[in-house]
Amino acid sequence: MTGQGGSVFPLRLRDFSPMRDGDHVAFDHWEDLFNLSLWSAATHLANPRLVLRGTGRVQLKLWRQGDEGDPSPVLDAEHDLPLILPLPEGTESGIFWPEITARGSVSLDSVGWSADPPTRDIRIALVITTYRREAEVRTAVAKLLPSLQRDLPPGAAHFVVVDNGRSLTLPAAPELTRLDNPNLGGSGGFARGLAFAQDAGFTHALFMDDDAATTPEALIRTHAFLSRACDDRAAVLGAMLTDTEPPRVFEYGAEFDGLCRPLCHGLDPTSRTDALQMERDIHAPLPENHYGGWWFFAFPLAPLRHWPFPFFVRGDDSGFSLSNPFTLWRIAGVASVQEGFDLKSSPLTRYLDFRYHLIHGLVFDSLRLSRFKGLSVALRLIVRNILTLHYDSAEAELLAWAEVLSGPETFATDPTAQKGRAAVAELLSTERWSPTPMQPVSTLSLSDPHWRRKWIKLTLNGHLVPFWATWMPDRVIDRSTRGDMRSYFFARQVVVQDETRGTAMVLRHDKRRAFRIGRRAAALSLRWLLSHSKLRKSFKTGYDEMTTRAFWDAQFIREDL
Numbered sequence: 278m279t280g281q282g283g284s285v286f287p288l289r290l291r292d293f294s295p296m297r298d299g300d301h302v303a304f305d306h307w308e309d310l311f312n313l314s315l316w317s318a319a320t321h322l323a324n325p326r327l328v329l330r331g332t333g334r335v336q337l338k339l340w341r342q343g344d345e346g347d348p349s350p351v352l353d354a355e356h357d358l359p360l361i362l363p364l365p366e367g368t369e370s371g372i373f374w375p376e377i378t379a380r381g382s383v384s385l386d387s388v389g390w391s392a393d394p395p396t397r398d399i400r401i402a403l404v405i406t407t408y409r410r411e412a413e414v415r416t417a418v419a420k421l422l423p424s425l426q427r428d429l430p431p432g433a434a435h436f437v438v439v440d441n442g443r444s445l446t447l448p449a450a451p452e453l454t455r456l457d458n459p460n461l462g463g464s465g466g467f468a469r470g471l472a473f474a475q476d477a478g479f480t481h482a483l484f485m486d487d488d489a490a491t492t493p494e495a496l497i498r499t500h501a502f503l504s505r506a507c508d509d510r511a512a513v514l515g516a517m518l519t520d521t522e523p524p525r526v527f528e529y530g531a532e533f534d535g536l537c538r539p540l541c542h543g544l545d546p547t548s549r550t551d552a553l554q555m556e557r558d559i560h561a562p563l564p565e566n567h568y569g570g571w572w573f574f575a576f577p578l579a580p581l582r583h584w585p586f587p588f589f590v591r592g593d594d595s596g597f598s599l600s601n602p603f604t605l606w607r608i609a610g611v612a613s614v615q616e617g618f619d620l621k622s623s624p625l626t627r628y629l630d631f632r633y634h635l636i637h638g639l640v641f642d643s644l645r646l647s648r649f650k651g652l653s654v655a656l657r658l659i660v661r662n663i664l665t666l667h668y669d670s671a672e673a674e675l676l677a678w679a680e681v682l683s684g685p686e687t688f689a690t691d692p693t694a695q696k697g698r699a700a701v702a703e704l705l706s707t708e709r710w711s712p713t714p715m716q717p718v719s720t721l722s723l724s725d726p727h728w729r730r731k732w733i734k735l736t737l738n739g740h741l742v743p744f745w746a747t748w749m750p751d752r753v754i755d756r757s758t759r760g761d762m763r764s765y766f767f768a769r770q771v772v773v774q775d776e777t778r779g780t781a782m783v784l785r786h787d788k789r790r791a792f793r794i795g796r797r798a799a800a801l802s803l804r805w806l807l808s809h810s811k812l813r814k815s816f817k818t819g820y821d822e823m824t825t826r827a828f829w830d831a832q833f834i835r836e837d838l
Contacts, residue, residue: 287389296379307552308610320505323393333383395504402474406466407487409442424493462589483575512576512603514569516612563605568598572613583824587692592633619760624673631677648809666784669708685819710780
């Protein structure tokens with residue numbers, strides 16, 4: 278949608294056109310809400326107006342949700358299409374959405390918001406890092422590239438695909454560049470894209486995962502926001518939505534306080550009530566210790582102080598936000614759709630997650646994590662895996678802990694995490710997906726009374742109770758509930774099955790293995806407490822040295838990677 282200042286906030290039609298007399302559509306999903314309060318606070322948005330393209334006559338009702346009370350219509354009248362409609366005079370805040378009813382036959386081509394031209398020219402490098410996921414990248418390029426060419430000003434955006442697998446072929450296009458890169462993970466892949474953006478004179482970069490499905494509308498809104506932003510440090514983070522029906526919010530920004538605390542987790546973006554809840558409290562930028570994931574993260578290059586730390590994957594995005602002075606904003610409809618992290622969990626991801634949880638606490642003073650608080654974070658992560666019978670994951674976390682205790686040199690010499698990944702692969706014994714006949718899923722009572730929680734804590738889910746495996750029943754759960762700890766309580770054995778793939782894993786109560794993990798954790802705890810001060814100092818120095826362009830330029834040309 279273009280016209281009178283260009284598209285600021287296009288809405289998706291969701292296949293409602295053509296419309297017959299009486300047909301009705303309300304654009305009240307989260308992806309369709311226009312948060313004027315946010316745009317007024319964060320941008321130089323001038324003269325916003327609702328634009329409807331098409332033919333026919335419609336009854337238009339424009340709803341507004343204020344800071345308090347119930348939503349109410351600010352306009353309710355019939356209009357002929359096409360239509361450009363300014364907001365009522367004196368309207369400077371609120372969350373808006375249109376509701377349209379056909380009066381006769383109507384062809385609705387586009388709906389959205391427009392405004393006066395932006396106050397600055399920006400150029401965004403859209404960076405995707407991939408490793409042998411050719412089909413996903415081609416799908417993303419085919420979906421998004423035409424919008425770059427059609428809906429944004431010439432030269433405003435450029436696709437950069439960093440190919441860590443050196444195996445991808447893409448059709449030639451002036452707005453598309455493919456870069457070969459060693460397999461340095463997301464950290465090194467995005468660093469390679471950042472170097473390209475810097476050298477080519479781009480003002481901003483947008484990082485996106487190769488398995489993250491976003492929309493052209495999200496790109497248009499992000500460009501419109503950043504090109505009008507009041508603050509030169511303004512960055513846009515996208516929500517992560519699950520690829521379920523209905524979708525759920527996995528994360529709409531997050532806080533890191535030693536553990537990751539996702540915002541708006543579990544809300545339904547197709548529910549008006551949940552959608553308004555997501556938007557009500559974002560009129561101010563996110564405070565200190567909040568971060569945006571790299572499934573969709575757009576930021577300015579000028580205030581950049583630190584490049585990604587060589588985590589390989591996991592933790593590079595949160596560390597990037599924590600170490601740079603960006604002002605983080607969220608925009609309705611700017612999101613990526615993918616599997617939630619719970620479904621991707623494995624001993625390898627637990628190993629990778631554990632490393633950055635400890636390192637962030639060592640490096641960032643704003644987290645205020647003492648040696649004892651850092652220890653509690655480490656033990657909490659390990660105990661959770663013991664409680665849920667994920668002993669492979671617990672042992673992988675012990676490997677990660679030992680690696681962190683060895684100092685930052687490991688990350689400098691092995692930015693591919695090859696040694697650690699190989700060690701995790703060797704310890705796998707139970708957390709393996711195997712083809713197996715599907716069984717009926719157990720009926721679970723997920724009520725959580727006080728006595729139940731207390732019993733689980735006191736007994737470590739039966740690990741301190743003799744003959745627990747003799748008394749307790751077996752259980753079958755679906756992969757979608759794997760992240761819920763209650764699925765594992767009071768069970769001798771849990772079969773986690775994935776019906777879509779016809780695979781399952783079998784997790785059995787194992788006291789001996791749990792106690793071996795406990796002994797190793799105790800030894801590592803002592804090392805952590807004794808070496809914490811020295812470790813903090815070395816990681817602070819190492820972090821500064823490894824989050825530079827000079828460090829990454831040296832990695833891009835290494836012949837041993």
